Amino acid sequence: MPVSTLTDGRKAWQLRDRKAQLTRWFAYFAAVAVFMWCWKKISDSTTWFFVWDAPRIASDIGSRAFPPRWSYMEKLWEPLWDTLNMATLGTLLALVFAVPIAFLAARNTTPSAVFVRPVALLIIVSSRSINSLIWALLLVAIIGPGVLAGLLAIALRSIGFCAKLLYEAIEEIDHKQVEAVTATGANPLQVMAYGIVPQIMPAFAGVAVFRWDINIRESTVLGLVGAGGIGVQMQASLNTLAWPQVALILLVILLAVIVSEWVSAKVRGAII
Amino acid sequence: MYWGAMLRLEKLTKVYRTGDRALDAVDLEVPNGQVVALIGPSGAGKSTLIRCINRLVEPSSGKVFIGDEEITSLGAGALRRARRRMGMIFQEYALVERLTVMENVLSGRLGYVGFWRSFFRKYPQSDVDEAFRLLDRVGLVEMADKRADELSGGQRQRVGIARALIQNPALLLVDEPTASLDPKTSRQIMRLICELCEERGLAAIINIHDVALAQMFVQRVIGLNKGAIAFDGAPDSMTEDTLTMIYGEEDWKATIAKVEDEAA
Numbered sequence: 001m002p003v004s005t006l007t008d009g010r011k012a013w014q015l016r017d018r019k020a021q022l023t024r025w026f027a028y029f030a031a032v033a034v035f036m037w038c039w040k041k042i043s044d045s046t047t048w049f050f051v052w053d054a055p056r057i058a059s060d061i062g063s064r065a066f067p068p069r070w071s072y073m074e075k076l077w078e079p080l081w082d083t084l085n086m087a088t089l090g091t092l093l094a095l096v097f098a099v100p101i102a103f104l105a106a107r108n109t110t111p112s113a114v115f116v117r118p119v120a121l122l123i124i125v126s127s128r129s130i131n132s133l134i135w136a137l138l139l140v141a142i143i144g145p146g147v148l149a150g151l152l153a154i155a156l157r158s159i160g161f162c163a164k165l166l167y168e169a170i171e172e173i174d175h176k177q178v179e180a181v182t183a184t185g186a187n188p189l190q191v192m193a194y195g196i197v198p199q200i201m202p203a204f205a206g207v208a209v210f211r212w213d214i215n216i217r218e219s220t221v222l223g224l225v226g227a228g229g230i231g232v233q234m235q236a237s238l239n240t241l242a243w244p245q246v247a248l249i250l251l252v253i254l255l256a257v258i259v260s261e262w263v264s265a266k267v268r269g270a271i272i
Numbered sequence: 273m274y275w276g277a278m279l280r281l282e283k284l285t286k287v288y289r290t291g292d293r294a295l296d297a298v299d300l301e302v303p304n305g306q307v308v309a310l311i312g313p314s315g316a317g318k319s320t321l322i323r324c325i326n327r328l329v330e331p332s333s334g335k336v337f338i339g340d341e342e343i344t345s346l347g348a349g350a351l352r353r354a355r356r357r358m359g360m361i362f363q364e365y366a367l368v369e370r371l372t373v374m375e376n377v378l379s380g381r382l383g384y385v386g387f388w389r390s391f392f393r394k395y396p397q398s399d400v401d402e403a404f405r406l407l408d409r410v411g412l413v414e415m416a417d418k419r420a421d422e423l424s425g426g427q428r429q430r431v432g433i434a435r436a437l438i439q440n441p442a443l444l445l446v447d448e449p450t451a452s453l454d455p456k457t458s459r460q461i462m463r464l465i466c467e468l469c470e471e472r473g474l475a476a477i478i479n480i481h482d483v484a485l486a487q488m489f490v491q492r493v494i495g496l497n498k499g500a501i502a503f504d505g506a507p508d509s510m511t512e513d514t515l516t517m518i519y520g521e522e523d524w525k526a527t528i529a530k531v532e533d534e535a536a
Contacts, residue, residue, distance in 0.1 A: 174369075176362060176364065176366040177366055177367070177368050177369070179328055179362075179366065180360065180362055180366035180367070180368075180432075180435075181368065181379060181382065182328060182355075183326055183328060183355060183358070183360040183445075184355065184356070184360075184379060184380050184381075184382045184383050184435070184439055185352045185353060185354075185355035185356035185382065185383025185384075185439070186352070186379070186382035186383055186390075187352060187382075187387065189387045190382045190387055190390050190391075193387070193390065193391050194368055194371070194375075194379050194382065194390070195368065198368050198369075198370040198371050199368075199369075199370065201370065202370075
């Protein structure tokens with residue numbers, strides 16, 4: 001008890017009593033011990049020669065990469081366009097599936113909490129648990145290399161993300177507005193269109209733009225496994241040790257991400 | 273089909289899953305055109321009672337009749353048709369905040385138009401005419417294009433009233449219409465609701481906390497306590513004893529005196 005009685009009968013108060021305090025100190029001690037042990041493990045399995053050598057190698061690669069090979073840009077426009085398309089169309093495709101799944105998964109709109117909701121949640125979890133790079137690996141094996149595989153990988157990964165955030169938004173709506181629309185004699189579809197959809201529009205717009213922004217970044221690496229986009233050029237340049245080309249590609253990706261950040265901030269500001 | 277707006281409850285009972293007996297065999301009749309105030313302490317079952325009438329809350333047992341139609345036995349489609357004739361006005365307005373005033377008023381017609389017409393906001397011209405007439409009547413015609421969340425409390429409740437009336441109801445169910453309004457706006461809103469009921473010959477049940485305000489405007493007061501009717505009579509027949517019966521022991525002199533001052 002943090003409250004105790006002093007000898008003169010007054011009450012004393014402290015945040016924790018002695019037992020709680022000792023438990024806390026022991027927990028800190030254990031945490032530090034585990035951290036030290038892990039540090040030792042990692043240190044033992046590291047070839048420290050390479051680490052000490054790292055600055056020299058890095059500056060070597062840096063000097064080879066500079067200046068970027070600007071003329072290579074003419075070969076990057078098309079893959080860059082592909083990358084943007086993969087991200088944008090993948091996001092749109094994901095939203096088409098995510099919206100109905102979100103309505104099936106939200107507690108207050110699902111037709112059946114026992115049968116339908118678990119299926120919807122399973123779809124969300126399986127989509128989210130697999131990284132888009134892994135989806136891309138699988139899809140390149142199934143439908144062959146190219147932009148389509150990348151687009152589908154982006155879409156499959158995004159369905160779960162968008163559906164999860166949307167169904168959370170649906171569960172947080174103000175129920176009174178739904179009640180009011182129901183009381184007019186509206187049918188269930190009308191209740192959805194008037195009572196629920198206006199309430200989740202800001203969340204929908206926010207989720208769509210946020211995911212698009214993430215997908216721009218993700219689609220730049222999908223080419224590494226053959227799923228199209230600027231990552232294919234990246235892979236080729238790395239394999240041939242063409243460092244000036246790698247530098248240019250990194251610059252282009254950086255610019256694309258900055259532009260997408262700017263666009264999504266603008267769109268979010270306009271809607272909310 | 274116009275069933276005379278007469279409401280009858282027979283042994284209406286609602287027991288929530290928690291075991292709360294919100295309504296206990298309530299019998300009640302409201303004749304055509306009568307405006308009734310329903311008073312009682314928080315948790316007495318006022319909200320449950322009006323929600324059981326249009327079955328936003330499903331009654332556990334008992335019957336609800338509007339005219340000759342038994343509401344409690346209707347299937348989903350027939351219930352929606354019956355709801356069109358019961359306009360509802362809410363505490364804290366319950367407008368769809370992100371839609372415009374006009375969309376909110378027209379949403380009162382949802383029971384009459386098909387899904388796609390309502391989805392693309394292609395309401396019949398007669399509905400739009402009626403919406404403008406009602407907005408004019410409640411004094412908001414120049415606000416038609418504003419979003420509902422830009423309006424003040426009193427204005428929002430006026431939109432709520434217009435939304436209920438465009439349903440062309442025979443009965444109004446009104447749940448704490450003045451709970452979040454200042455005293456002056458409260459009076460204006462109560463006056464508006466009662467005037468409109470008189471103009472259109474509507475029966476109404478108004479849940480209200482403010483006893484004095486209820487006495488000023490209605491023809492009949494019903495006191496609800498623990499899910500049962502504890503008082504039923506004319507507003508001026510209420511005494512300190514009646515209030516004690518409905519709400520419990522308290523010094524009621526000021527509440528009653530205030531009414532007499534205002535009536536004078």
